[in-house]
Amino acid sequence: MAEFSLLDRSRTIAPPGYNRWLVPPAALAIHLAIGQAYAFSVFNKPLGSLISGDPAAPAPTDWTPTQIGFTFSIAIVLLGLSAALFGKWLERVGPRKAMLASALCFGGGFLIASLGVSLHNIWLVYFGYGFVGGIGLGIGYISPVSTLIKWFPDRKGVATGMAIMGFGGGAMIGSPLAVALMNHFKASAPQGVAPTLICMGIIYFLFMQFGVWTIRVPADSWAPAGYVPNQEHSALITTANVSADNAIKTPQFWLLWVVLLTNVTAGIGVLETASPLIQDTFSDKAMGAGLGVTAAAAAGFVGLLSLFNLLGRFFWSSASDKLGRKVTYAIYFGLGILLYASIPTLGHNLQLTLYVVVACVIISMYGGGFATAPAYLSDLFGKYQVGAIHGRLLTAWSTAGVLGPLIVHVLHDSAKERGLAGAAAYQNVFYTMAGVLVVGLLADLAVTAVNEKYHEKGPVVVEAGGH
Template identity: 85%
Template sequence: MLLGLSAAVFGKWLERVGPRKAMLAASLCFGGGFLLGSLGVHLHNIWLLYLGYGVIGGIGLGIGYISPVSTLIKWFPDRKGVATGMAIMGFGGGAMIGSPLANNLMAHFKDSAPMGVAPTFIVMGLIYLVFMQFGVWTIRVPADDWKPEGYVPSTEHNDLITTRNVSADNAIKTPQFWLLWVVLLANVTAGIGVLETASPLIQETFSDSAMGAGRGVTAAAAAGFVGLLSLFNLLGRFFWSSASDKLGRKMTYAIYFGLGIALYALIPSLGRSLQLTLFVVVACVIISMYGGGFATIPAYLSDLFGKYQVGAIHGRLLTAWSTAGVLGPLIVHSLHEGAKAKGLTGAAAYQNVFYTMAGVLVLGLLANLAVTAVKDQYYEKGDVTPEAGGH
């Protein structure tokens, strides 16, 4: 939750001071949060842990998440989807390094501290602090009139692309911002529906009692399934956002939602018919679009509102992510517990989860279809560009 809130609060500050100072603040907060959290663990003070690792570290995470976005969009106006996809793929890929690193460090320090948590926090905090300095001291912002050699603003999908600019304060007054807020909320809420249930879902649906003795999905296999979903989440961020450069952002989200509705509704049937391979394939495609939704939204915002304060606008939109992070698990838990209370097991215990998430995607689809060009009244005064579209 702190990621979205801090991104919203500090977005305009980032645009004012530039990405270098913002990244420095992000590295100090993120690395310092680990160090303060380690002190909380050492002193057995849960509130100090919450303050350090949760609040301060969360603020650093939020600022660090949005810091590269507006800079990359300015450097790559012709490949905004590719650029933001790479950045957000890196964010998602960090867990593939950080998680095993944390496990190995805790195993290494287990004899010197209870479970090795406090020293692990110290080492990881210092590692993050040092490595984040690479971004701090290498990042550059292009000149205002810079553009790639030979680049001419595209007229394709021009009704939604502008070369003019809307400020962050004006952006939140537009219906387009709130429609995209619903779009991101729906995409994340539904994606969490799969991630939240992935391991127990596949074990309960394809158990020994359903598949036959010795043929069911084991806990180790379920862990591999979760790892596979993480990989497709990562790859989807780059693949789909890059594809949006050709397809257009609105069409790409229409695919996310249209195809997603069908696949979410199909999952329970695949579970009931014990189609394990198809079940895994469908889940991977769903999660790839979930990841793609994160990576495509900054480029969508830039198309509609320009590059002026796109980092700040993106930060405010990420409150939808924070909301979905709370809403998604609540929906999943309540529906699943209700199904179990009725005595349902296996795929039947999860079918209402997926049907409900398909309904959530319908809401996202309708919001995306309603997105139109921003009206003239919201653009910065005097900001007129002949080739601008969508006005």
């Protein structure tokens, strides 16, 4: 159809002399928007007091924290599933059409969720923000990745880090925006939630259009001036190509799946409990009257972790261009094991400053793990269908999004039942997560070059409308 020709991949091919540094801002626009998912918790208390109007005294018909929490879990599960399902479609149609689909789903998810809030129907909220919005998350997350890797074969870590850091920083925009809007609409709607969701859906849809209409892909024959495919870091870097269907048949893909699963499981466990964790560990009872960590200080701690999540995505993925991907992940796991194992001791000894520093380093490597993964995949499988392969790998994130919080809650609840409190109640959580990282380290060390039998034979065929 002629009216959709502007969305065709052929219309996004950059002309000769195009500046490739104009591409990362387009990718960043998408990731800064969908990164709002990390700020969903700002809606927890307002959503839990729509009937009563008082978060401290919810009505019997108000939604419980568990019911509300399912919304985020559904969104993260759908992120991984949709990234896996639509990855090959993305490679075929190109990033512009995929980014527009992401914007429609992500923005539309807010609008459907708003209707659910107005009708006080939690299933509509699940369907809107969780299911439809989650599909937008998955397509949006992978849509710039293969394009950036094609533009930056010489700096894959830098390029993907620039985009994916946006997802880590999305909460820094989404959280204050949601709070400001809810305060503005509080007089006209319960807790101001429904109109806030409408406004955010429209704002994010429009913001994502910058990425949709400015994204460009390089011509198939393009390469940076003077670029020669190199093997300087290790024999893992291939000049061949592996299709998405063949990639999942290789042991390397599943080893990287375990690598991402373990890195995210451990990190998300800390992020998900950051506020109660530091308040329980450094309470007035432990530190002395008036000396404990307050709720406001704990919120500052959470904000600091978000900042290091963002910075780690760029720093570590950029460092991987020099160190190599396998070595970088070995640092994540090796250093992570030591830091996780030290947290209980630091808490027991009430060493607050060092505790915060260690937590920030841990979360920087959690973020770095996300940003380094696409470059690792490109090293092993080539750039042919790396977006689709990345999409399938993100099912590890969906799994970790359930597994990480589950491990934390089960172990913490068990410790409380035994009468433990403060740092002691979280001790087994961190020792267990250190053990999880051991598994990730072993998986990373086992990664070798992909067997040639999985390589595409002959020149890669360009499909109609894309790769």
